[in-house]
Amino acid sequence: MSLYRIRNFIIAAVLLILAFVLQSTVFSRLPFLRSAPNLVLVMTFIYGYAGSKIVGMITGMMGGLMLDVFFCDVIGYHALILLIIGFISGVWDSFFYSDDLYVPPILLILSDLFYCIVYFVVWYVLKAKFDFGYYLLHIMLPEFLLTFIAGVILYKPISLLITRLKEVPEQ
Amino acid sequence: MPTFKKNQSSTPKINKDNLNMAADAFKESLVNIRNSKTLHYIQRQRKKISENRSASEKYTEFVKKGQDKPRLRDADAPKTLQERGSETVNRFVKYVKHHRKPRDERAVRHINPKHLLWVLGGICLVLIILSGVNERFRAPFRDAASIVVVPIQKGINSIGLWLSDRIEAGKTLAQLEEDNKKLKEQVENLTMTVTSLRQKELELNRLQELFQISEQYTEYDMVAAHVIAKDSNKWFSTFTIDKGTNQGILKDMNVIASGGLVGIVIDAGPNYSTVRSIIDDESYVSSQFEDTSELCMLKGSLTLMEQNLLEFTDVSADVMISLNSALITSHVSSTYLPGILIGYVVDYQLDANDLTQSGHIKPVVDFADLQEVLIITKLKETSD
Known part of the structure; x- marks a missing residue:
């Protein structure tokens, strides 16, 4: 473990915690928002897509564990979903150029869709609640919109930061 | 292209021509390698072996090996202890540097993401x-x-x-004066109510003593807490408060705000705890009507959360429900303390099975804007 790797790890951890705290304190408190942007998902996606599969998976798992500890009575549930999303966004990296500005938001929305549908199936369909139209309109769509906006704003600076940090300084 | 023929029948002899030929073949084959990473790696390995010497030089060295080895120790042996120490350190550093793997070959890069x-x-x-x-x-x-x-x-x-x-501080003086006036009126009203209530309480105590009723509804000890985080995706309605086990909060303690039931502590950490509100989809509260003491089941629902309503079910069909009657927590609940106000009946209807009734209540707590809550630091004592 060299110094530059530790530095990158600390920066990623700080960004992730900041995203989680903003998501859970500030954005969920704003009265005019119907929902809050899923910033932990955005971070996972960007780290997987602009970084690598491994980085995306670790970011997703850590963020998911935070969500689990605070808001879920089962630990490991969000972590598993976000782990898979981190991996998939790393896979997408090999299909598209990571400096393309139009593709990432679309992939982000697909990730969010995956997240919501897994959520819906595990917590609602298994309890025989099938009101998918209502959930789509009232819960998924506002979240998609806000996550999309957050992704568009955050993608460029954070992916730039990641690529800059990835460069190994020549000795 | 010169070819290096390996003599398979006997062990190959190493001589000058053989080595030169091998070196040429090696150099030519390097040209054909397209992958820059592999090329880089081979060149580095070669450099390590040959230390930039040609094959003939290498050969002469190979022949002479052992004959005139320079004896460094005799020629310039370090004199002082300090010099000797520093040389050892230098040699060690050189050794470590030489044997350390280059950065891009270390094991971390070789983890398979799928694994x-x-x-x-x-x-x-x-x-x-x-x-x-x-x-x-x-x-x-x-x-x-x-x-x-x-x-x-x-x-x-x-x-x-x-x-x-x-x-808040930006309010104008006029507004504050107006507020003050209103508050003073309220205080007067409240003092009157308090005095009359005190008299009633005394009377109640006397009657209780008279009828020897054990005090069921003792006053509960409470701890105030701030809401510090909310679940951002609206699937659940759980939130985090800034008090935990250090302040005496435990799992299953009841949470109230503005006179009504908010929810229950589902997890307590040292300095925070997680609360599930009663409007959450997972929430079930066993409750009863205050006027008729009939039991019913109160369920939170995601679809009703937006309208700030809760659903009650399992009321038998022969029970008279009146609109605006209060719903309180029941004495049969295993986790909720009895007698806490939840809300008022908004509507009700007979179920399709003709055996039970169900309907909706409006909770007294405004769940959209929760800032401070009170936690009752008393757990319901159950038989098990």
Whole structure:
């Protein structure tokens, strides 16, 4: 473990915690928002897509564990979903150029869709609640919109930061 | 292209021509390698072996080896202890540098992401099962969260509170005077109510003594707490408060605000706890009508959350329900303390089976804007 790797790890951890705290304190408190942007998902996606599969998976798992500890009575549930999303966004990296500005938001929305549908199936369909139209309109769509906006704003600076940090300084 | 023929019948002899030929073949084959990473690697390895010497030089060295080895120790042996020490250190550093793998060949890069996915996924599944089976497995995560995340949450939350205080402070003097006038009137009214209530309480005490009723509804001890975080995706309605086991809060304690039931503590860390509100989809509260004492089941629902309503079910068909009658927690509930107000009946109807009735209540608490809550630090005592 060299110094530059530790530095990158600390920066990623700080960004992730900041995203989680903003998501859970500030954005969920704003009265005019119907929902809050899923910033932990955005971070996972960007780290997987602009970084690598491994980085995306670790970011997703850590963020998911935070969500689990605070808001879920089962630990490991969000972590598993976000782990898979981190991996998939790393896979997408090999299909598209990571400096393309139009593709990432679309992939982000697909990730969010995956997240919501897994959520819906595990917590609602298994309890025989099938009101998918209502959930789509009232819960998924506002979240998609806000996550999309957050992704568009955050993608460029954070992916730039990641690529800059990835460069190994020549000795 | 010169070819290097390997003599397969006997062991090949190393001589000058043989070595030169091998070196030429090697150099030519390098040209054909397209992959820059491989090329780089081969060149580095070669450099390491030959140290930039040609094959003939290498050969002569190979022949002469052992004949005139320079004896460094005799020629310039270090004299002082310090010099000898520094030379040892230098030699060690050189050795380490020489044997260290270059950065891009180290093991970290060679982890297969798929293997990592399976391993981490397995860890997640194990965690899901373990935390579902036993509460104890949450403890390390709770501690980590209370050290790392909760202080930041509290900080950001206090910034938000400070901001809202500034906004409050921006009220004009006229508004404040008006508020003051209103509050004074309220105080007068309340004092009158208090005195009359005190008299009634005395009377109640006397009657209780008279009828020897054990005091069921003792006053509960309460702890106030701030809401510091909310679940951002609206699937659940759980939130985090800034008091935990250090302040005496335990799992299953009831949470109230503005005179009504808010929810129940589902998890308590050292300096924070998680509360599930009664409007959550997972929430079930056993409750009763205050006027008729008939029992019913109160369910939270995601679809009703937006309208700030709750659904009650399982009231037998022969019970008379009146609109606006209060619903309180029942004495049969295993976790909720009895007699806490929940809300008022808005509508009701007979179910399709003609045996039960169901309907909706409006809770007294405004769940959209919860800032401070009170936790009753008394657990319901159940027989088991």
